[in-house]
Amino acid sequence: MSSFIPYGRQEVSEDDIEEVVRVLRSDFLTQGPAVPAFERDMAEYCGVEHAVAVNSATSALHIACLALGVGAGDLVWTSPISFVASANCARYCGADVDFVDIDPKTYNLSVDALAEKLSAAERNGRLPQVVIPVHLCGQPCDMAAIRMLSDRYGFKVIEDASHAVGGRYRDESIGNCRYSDITVFSFHPVKIITTGEGGMALTANPELAERMQMLRSHGITRESEQMIGESHGAWYYQQKVLGFNYRMTDMQAALGKSQLRRLDGFVAARHHRARRYDAMLADLPVVTPWLHPDGYSAFHLYVIRIDPTRTNASRRSVFDGLRAAGIGVNVHYIPIHTQPYYRQLGFVDGDCPSAERYYAEALSLPMFPGLKDEEQDTVVRVLQECLT
Numbered sequence: 001m002s003s004f005i006p007y008g009r010q011e012v013s014e015d016d017i018e019e020v021v022r023v024l025r026s027d028f029l030t031q032g033p034a035v036p037a038f039e040r041d042m043a044e045y046c047g048v049e050h051a052v053a054v055n056s057a058t059s060a061l062h063i064a065c066l067a068l069g070v071g072a073g074d075l076v077w078t079s080p081i082s083f084v085a086s087a088n089c090a091r092y093c094g095a096d097v098d099f100v101d102i103d104p105k106t107y108n109l110s111v112d113a114l115a116e117k118l119s120a121a122e123r124n125g126r127l128p129q130v131v132i133p134v135h136l137c138g139q140p141c142d143m144a145a146i147r148m149l150s151d152r153y154g155f156k157v158i159e160d161a162s163h164a165v166g167g168r169y170r171d172e173s174i175g176n177c178r179y180s181d182i183t184v185f186s187f188h189p190v191k192i193i194t195t196g197e198g199g200m201a202l203t204a205n206p207e208l209a210e211r212m213q214m215l216r217s218h219g220i221t222r223e224s225e226q227m228i229g230e231s232h233g234a235w236y237y238q239q240k241v242l243g244f245n246y247r248m249t250d251m252q253a254a255l256g257k258s259q260l261r262r263l264d265g266f267v268a269a270r271h272h273r274a275r276r277y278d279a280m281l282a283d284l285p286v287v288t289p290w291l292h293p294d295g296y297s298a299f300h301l302y303v304i305r306i307d308p309t310r311t312n313a314s315r316r317s318v319f320d321g322l323r324a325a326g327i328g329v330n331v332h333y334i335p336i337h338t339q340p341y342y343r344q345l346g347f348v349d350g351d352c353p354s355a356e357r358y359y360a361e362a363l364s365l366p367m368f369p370g371l372k373d374e375e376q377d378t379v380v381r382v383l384q385e386c387l388t
């Protein structure tokens with residue numbers, strides 16, 4: 001047993017390594033056949049037409065916003081409980097950002113709060129161009145309800161599913177874009193599957209896919225039908241827009257394609273760990289994750305809340321005690337609107353009270369497929385000691 005138990009850990013097999021080595025021995029380390037092969041496999045898995053692989057989920061969020069036309073003077077709304085990239089992507093485009101408070105049970109963007117905020121925004125004459133719901137911990141948001149509001153108020157939807165590859169909503173794969181314009185995945189090492197660093201944007205809209213493909217590679221096209229005027233020959237390319245170098249390498253794609261074969265098994269193992277936590281924590285002064293019946297979480301994270309009505313132990317003391325025992329607990333996330341950068345934009349404490357209450361109590365316990373029973377037992381034993 002490892003002396004340190006991290007909150008997350010990738011699982012790389014010999015088959016994964018062999019696939020990467022095969023690329024290293026090939027003619028293409030980047031911009032070769034492995035990236036489109038990974039895209040095809042992921043699109044097929046999710047039941048969607050188009051997948052655009054990039055070098056991070058942050059890049060995917062950025063080009064998703066750009067593909068939807070987000071620019072200076074526009075407004076994008078997202079959840080305050082997420083990594084800062086969920087909001088920063090709009091700022092990269094010159095847009096303004098605002099936050100919709102979370103549901104106190106799922107910790108996802110609250111549909112009730114969204115509906116109330118949209119009604120007020122309509123009266124004030126400034127509705128958002130895009131809303132970015134975040135599938136926190138891998139649990140899907142109430143996408144059908146969000147889509148109904150999108151149809152009513154006219155905003156576009158980007159699902160930040162960075163935590164949720166392999167999850168399901170209403171018994172369909174997250175990523176099929178049934179209720180959204182674009183869905184974004186992350187393949188960071190602690191996520192469900194990894195490409196080292198990497199991300200992907202999925203869409204059912206061929207025009208959005210074409211825009212994102214161009215944006216990820218300097219705004220350049222080599223397709224004659226997309227060019228202005230005639231091609232000069234097989235060597236010719238045109239830069240049509242200002243794009244970025246957001247490409248995924250073939251080495252990363254080979255790893256991702258190999259990992260995808262084990263995705264369902266990874267998620268099933270996470271559910272096993274979650275059920276075991278649920279049972280072992282039942283009598284402790286903590287709130288365990290509540291799962292909406294419409295969703296099948298990918299369980300990227302297992303977040304508990306320290307219940308201040310049942311223990312005098314603070315979240316800080318519990319965190320420090322677990323860390324001192326070699327258990328790599330973490331906190332996901334600090335509310336984005338409380339970060340110094342966003343405070344400079346005018347956000348203050350009290351803007352999202354449910355998110356702020358959540359943050360004061362939240363703690364992420366170790367969660368990954370390779371977590372052993374004895375390691376999980378240690379986590380719970382030390383947690384119990386810290387709470388008493």
